Structure formats: structure tokens, C-alpha cells
Amino acid sequence: MAKISENEDYLCQLLEQQLEITGEMEKAIEVLVAEQGIPKRIAESLACGLQIFPKRYELNAGTFGSAGQKKLLRSKVMVAGLGGLGGHVVEQLTRCGLGILVGVDADLFDETNLNRQLYSDLNTIGLRKTEITKRRVEEINDAVEFHSFVLRVEDLEDEAYDGVDLIFDCLDTIPSRLHLQEVGGRLSIPLIHGAIGGWYGQVAIVWPGSKLLSNIYGRRQEGIEKVLGNPPFTPAFIATLMVSEGIKLLLGKKERENTVLFADLLNNQWHCVSL
Numbered sequence: 001m002a003k004i005s006e007n008e009d010y011l012c013q014l015l016e017q018q019l020e021i022t023g024e025m026e027k028a029i030e031v032l033v034a035e036q037g038i039p040k041r042i043a044e045s046l047a048c049g050l051q052i053f054p055k056r057y058e059l060n061a062g063t064f065g066s067a068g069q070k071k072l073l074r075s076k077v078m079v080a081g082l083g084g085l086g087g088h089v090v091e092q093l094t095r096c097g098l099g100i101l102v103g104v105d106a107d108l109f110d111e112t113n114l115n116r117q118l119y120s121d122l123n124t125i126g127l128r129k130t131e132i133t134k135r136r137v138e139e140i141n142d143a144v145e146f147h148s149f150v151l152r153v154e155d156l157e158d159e160a161y162d163g164v165d166l167i168f169d170c171l172d173t174i175p176s177r178l179h180l181q182e183v184g185g186r187l188s189i190p191l192i193h194g195a196i197g198g199w200y201g202q203v204a205i206v207w208p209g210s211k212l213l214s215n216i217y218g219r220r221q222e223g224i225e226k227v228l229g230n231p232p233f234t235p236a237f238i239a240t241l242m243v244s245e246g247i248k249l250l251l252g253k254k255e256r257e258n259t260v261l262f263a264d265l266l267n268n269q270w271h272c273v274s275l
Contacts, residue, residue, distance in 0.1 A: 008046070011036065015046050025052050040143040041099040045073035056141065057097050068251045069097060073143070075250050076100035076163045080153050080180055081170035082129040083107070084230055085194050087118035088239030089168050090133055094140045096247060101137065102164065103148040104156065105129045116232045154179050161187050166246055169193040169206070170239075172225070174217050181206055181213045190249060194242040198228030199266035201238035205245055210258050215275045234265060 011032065018028035029043045036043075044054050048070040053061050057069050064072065075098055079086050082105040093101060107129055113120035119132045130148035137146040149160055153176050161167075167184055169191045171177050177193070184191045184206060191206035193213060206212045241261065248254040262271045 008049075011038070011043075012046050012050060015043065016050065019052070025054055029054065039099075039145065041073045041097075041145065044097070044143050045070045045099075048073065060096065064096075064247075064251065071251060072097050072247070073099045075165050076102065077166045077168060077246065077250075078102040078104060078161065078164045079168045079170060080104045080176075081172060082119070082133050083113065083170065083172065084116045084235035085196065085239045085242065086129075086168070086170035087120075087133065088236050089170055089194075089243055090137065091118055091140070092240065092243040093246075094137050094144050096243070097141065098144060100145045100147070100163075102160070103130050103133050103146060104151065104153055104160075105133075105148075106150055106152050116230055116235050118236075152176065153183075156183075158183075158187065161189060164189055166250060167191045168242060168246060169213075170242075174221055177213055178217070181211070185209045185211075192242045192246045192249070194238045195225075196230055196234045196238050197225035198231070199234065199264060200224065200228070201234055201241075201263045201265070202260055203238060203241045203245060203263075204260040205249060205254065205257075207256055207258070212258050212260070212275060216260060237265065238263065 015028055015032050018031045019025055022028050025047055029047060032043045033040050047054055048066045051066050060069055077098060079089050079101060082103050090101060108126055109120045109124045109129060111125060119136055124132045128150060130150050134146045134148060137144055149156060167180060167189055169177055169180055180191060185208045188208045190208060193204045193206050195202050204212055259272050259274050
């Protein structure tokens with residue numbers, strides 16, 4: 001990235017020249033990628049820096065702005081857990097144009113996933129969640145880089161977090177969440193926490209060192225989802241809130257606070273609690 005930053009003005013000039021030749025930004029980007037050997041996400045970010053959005057991001061423009069879209073294309077996030085929450089989070093981040101996604105999940109899809117997990121269908125049963133997620137990302141946005149670890153988060157080395165700006169906690173066990181909180185605190189990486197159970201869900205930003213998840217869960221080892229289960233709509237809704245919070249954080253639109261949003265979809269009630 002340092003080399004690209006040093007040559008950014010030069011690369012922008014080349015991109016503008018190709019745009020004059022081809023008359024279309026998408027073609028100009030493809031030529032720049034082929035001739036200069038740079039990642040497509042970087043070429044797209046250069047276009048955004050020139051106030052020219054690739055077509056796939058045109059409807060992001062009014063919300064993120066050119067600087068915001070450029071920032072997202074140069075960001076790197078980890079999604080820990082690629083199931084009910086994680087699949088929806090990956091889907092939305094990919095469509096937002098989040099440059100590098102790191103997926104972590106050791107599981108295979110099975111029949112119990114069919115009611116709610118976005119990438120689970122009759123053809124993916126028995127296949128690795130990381131493999132199917134990578135395929136989906138490539139089908140949606142070929143500029144987004146997807147890397148994966150077929151491991152539990154507890155088994156990740158610190159090197160797995162190199163360059164990660166933000167972690168999405170889409171896990172399904174409390175001990176794993178608390179481990180991720182410890183890693184985020186030690187490596188100074190904020191977490192976007194999400195959890196679901198039945199009609200209910202919660203979302204929070206876990207700032208490094210805040211111990212917010214410890215305050216939420218205390219000594220509990222299991223969440224309410226073990227009793228209430230998870231219908232199809234709750235993970236989709238909570239994942240959307242998680243992505244919204246994460247994008248705001250990456251774009252510098254979120255102030256540090258220790259609050260949890262609790263959502264009750266049965267009664268349409270929302271509570272924001274400071275801890």
C-alpha cells in the first residue's frame with residue numbers, strides 16, 4: 001500500500017488518460033489493473049478520488065461521498081463467524097465495496113442452517129462456509145478481496161489480524177466472543193458485536209479496553225438463542241444494524257461510547273442502554 005500511495009498521483013493521471021481513450025470508467029479501470037498490476041479495489045478507489053464513481057457504487061455516492069467510498073475500498077475488516085449474522089454482514093459489506101474481507105469459520109453448512117443462513121441452500125450442505133462465502137463475494141464484486149481462516153477464533157495467531165481496521169463479532173458462543181474482546185483490546189481493534197435469539201437482538205461497538213461484553217454477559221456461558229432459536233428475519237435485521245454501525249465507524253462518523261442497542265421485534269421496541 002505504501003508504494004501505491006507514493007505513486008497515487010501518477011496512477012490517477014494514467015487512469016484519467018485511459019478514461020479519455022476508452023470513454024468508460026469501468027474499461028479504464030480494467031486497463032489500469034492489467035497494465036500496472038494493482039488490485040482492482042485500489043483502481044476503483046482512485047476513480048472515487050477523482051469524483052468518478054464506478055457504476056456499481058453510484059447509488060452509494062450520496063451516502064458515503066467520494067472520500068468515504070475510497071476509504072471503504074482501502075479498508076480491511078474481519079468477520080468472525082459466517083453463519084446467520086455473518087452471511088448477511090459479508091453480503092452487505094461486499095455491496096458497499098469494503099476492500100478486504102477476512103472470514104473466520106471452521107464449520108460446514110448443515111440442514112439446521114437452511115432456515116436463516118444466507119449462503120445455505122440444498123447445494124451447499126456439507127461444504128465449508130468459508131468456501132461458499134468466497135464464491136459469493138466473487139460473484140457480487142470482483143474488486144473485493146476475500147481471505148479466510150478455517151479455524152476457531154481461539155486458534156488464530158495475532159498475524160491473522162494484521163492490518164484489520166474492524167472486527168465483526170458474528171459468533172454464537174459467549175466464550176468465543178469474550179476471547180475476541182480480549183484480542184481486540186490487546187491489538188487495539190474495535191469490535192462490532194451482534195447477537196440474536198428468537199425475536200430479540202442486540203448490537204454494540206466494543207471499543208478496545210472497554211470490556212463491554214464482559215459487562216453484558218457476566219458469568220453466563222450460553223445465550224438465549226439456545227432456548228428461543230433463531231428465525232430467518234432476526235439475523236438479517238441485526239446484521240443490517242451491525243453493518244450500519246461498522247460503516248459509520250470506518251468513516252469517522254461514530255463517537256466513542258459504551259452503549260448497547262436492544263431490539264425487540266415482537267413488540268417493536270428499542271432500548272439503548274449505557275453500560
